[in-house]
Amino acid sequence: MLELEAVRKSFGAIEALKGIDLLVARQELVFIIGPSGSGKSTLLRCCNRLEEPTAGRVLVDGVDIVSPDVDINEMRRHIGMVFQSFNLYPHLSALGNVTLALRRVLKMPRDEANERGRAALDGVGLAERADAYPNELSGGQQQRVAIARALALEPKVMLFDEPTSALDPELVGSVLDVMRTMRESGMTMLVVSHEMGFAREAADRVLFMDEGEVVEAGSPARIFESPEHARTREFLRRVTGH
Amino acid sequence: MNRIAENFFDLEVMAKYLPSILDGVLVTIQLAILIVLSGLALGFVLAVVRAFQIRAVNWLIVLVVDAFRALPPIVIMIVFYFALPFVGISMSGFVVAWLSLTLVLASFAEEIFWTGILSVDRGQWEAARSTGLGFLQTLRDVVLPQAVRLTIPPLTNRTIVITKSTAIASVVAVPEILTQASAAQAFSANTTPLMMAAVAYLVIFLPLVVLSRWVESRFGWKR
Numbered sequence: 001m002l003e004l005e006a007v008r009k010s011f012g013a014i015e016a017l018k019g020i021d022l023l024v025a026r027q028e029l030v031f032i033i034g035p036s037g038s039g040k041s042t043l044l045r046c047c048n049r050l051e052e053p054t055a056g057r058v059l060v061d062g063v064d065i066v067s068p069d070v071d072i073n074e075m076r077r078h079i080g081m082v083f084q085s086f087n088l089y090p091h092l093s094a095l096g097n098v099t100l101a102l103r104r105v106l107k108m109p110r111d112e113a114n115e116r117g118r119a120a121l122d123g124v125g126l127a128e129r130a131d132a133y134p135n136e137l138s139g140g141q142q143q144r145v146a147i148a149r150a151l152a153l154e155p156k157v158m159l160f161d162e163p164t165s166a167l168d169p170e171l172v173g174s175v176l177d178v179m180r181t182m183r184e185s186g187m188t189m190l191v192v193s194h195e196m197g198f199a200r201e202a203a204d205r206v207l208f209m210d211e212g213e214v215v216e217a218g219s220p221a222r223i224f225e226s227p228e229h230a231r232t233r234e235f236l237r238r239v240t241g242h
Numbered sequence: 243m244n245r246i247a248e249n250f251f252d253l254e255v256m257a258k259y260l261p262s263i264l265d266g267v268l269v270t271i272q273l274a275i276l277i278v279l280s281g282l283a284l285g286f287v288l289a290v291v292r293a294f295q296i297r298a299v300n301w302l303i304v305l306v307v308d309a310f311r312a313l314p315p316i317v318i319m320i321v322f323y324f325a326l327p328f329v330g331i332s333m334s335g336f337v338v339a340w341l342s343l344t345l346v347l348a349s350f351a352e353e354i355f356w357t358g359i360l361s362v363d364r365g366q367w368e369a370a371r372s373t374g375l376g377f378l379q380t381l382r383d384v385v386l387p388q389a390v391r392l393t394i395p396p397l398t399n400r401t402i403v404i405t406k407s408t409a410i411a412s413v414v415a416v417p418e419i420l421t422q423a424s425a426a427q428a429f430s431a432n433t434t435p436l437m438m439a440a441v442a443y444l445v446i447f448l449p450l451v452v453l454s455r456w457v458e459s460r461f462g463w464k465r
Contacts, residue, residue, distance in 0.1 A: 089388075104383060149369075
């Protein structure tokens with residue numbers, strides 16, 4: 001579903017991604033962990049070309065989105081993205097946030113967009129907050145609206161960039177619940193996160209990245225119980241605190 | 243006390259020159275409305291053009307905008323009115339006043355709108371683009387509505403400052419309030435008409451100041 005071939009990204013002299021190969025199969029949930037500055041967010045942002053890869057190919061459902069003759073706006077609606085800082089539009093209600101792309105990109109009439117938007121909000125448990133503005137919502141609710149905004153477009157794959165890092169601890173659960181439901185419904189997901197518990201429980205595969213490379217990859221049990229590389233062990237010791 | 247009454251509130255003078263001051267009021271209002279409309283519209287368009295980040299175009303915008311922000315409006319008007327005819331461009335005083343202040347307001351407005359566009363978080367662009375919205379759609383539906391809200395307080399202030407400098411148009415013989423009042427003062431050898439002009443400016447611009455307060459609170463963020 002999502003395939004990266006030798007993806008490189010440089011910022012000036014700094015090489016953030018040193019040739020990444022990755023295959024995320026349909027309905028698979030792949031988790032990326034690693035220290036900050038390891039390139040995991042950059043990798044995620046290359047998957048919808050918020051960052052332009054310096055080299056390599058990114059295929060979404062067989063289409064190379066890096067190719068110059070691809071309609072990137074058309075491709076992006078198949079690739080949902082959820083951001084660490086939610087990035088809800090503050091001047092629009094929750095429903096307005098969810099329906100903007102439905103109306104502008106899918107050219108849906110207002111009624112139809114609202115119907116689908118309400119269904120998407122219902123899916124994240126926020127049907128009754130459709131008319132609330134972002135600043136009237138808690139962080140967890142805002143992030144769920146952001147998820148609904150992406151899901152309403154019925155994407156083929158969802159990218160999560162540290163979706164719970166900006167949340168108070170007691171609000172993390174509500175967002176993870178939504179992600180768990182998405183996983184059960186068969187969404188293909190690529191997740192950058194520090195929620196190790198969630199990775200252990202929900203991920204099909206875990207990738208450990210460091211210094212722009214995938215150091216190792218495997219099932220959650222393998223990565224967490226018996227990491228092969230010293231760098232992985234070191235990282236896991238630091239984040240789990242023992 | 244009597245001296246003050248005679249010189250500033252002479253009823254006979256007031257009655258005599260009220261019609262011409264009112265004519266001036268009409269001209270000032272027309273001029274002000276035209277300047278606000280065209281100045282804000284042009285400033286907005288320039289800021290949007292600048293958002294496309296075409297280097298040569300942006301250099302040009304910055305150059306022109308900085309020049310019009312640096313030049314005193316009175317100098318611009320005098321140049322347009324007295325110097326341009328020598329190169330074959332002749333405009334009436336009204337057109338010169340309108341054009342000069344439009345360019346000045348547009349220049350300030352462009353900078354204010356541009357600052358507003360820049361202050362919208364990058365994440366807003368990214369979120370919108372990630373859902374498939376194009377550059378223009380993002381600008382129109384996501385960035386500009388936020389940018390315009392941020393710009394309303396500085397914009398209303400600047401608009402008031404520039405529209406009230408329509409008084410400068412008296413140097414290019416536009417029959418606005420101050421021109422009419424100065425003429426009346428000369429004819430009557432009495433300063434009452436200047437008092438009337440001051441009152442007329444208050445009557446026109448005080449509501450504008452009040453309106454701007456209302457606009458500022460109306461478009462503030464719901465907190």
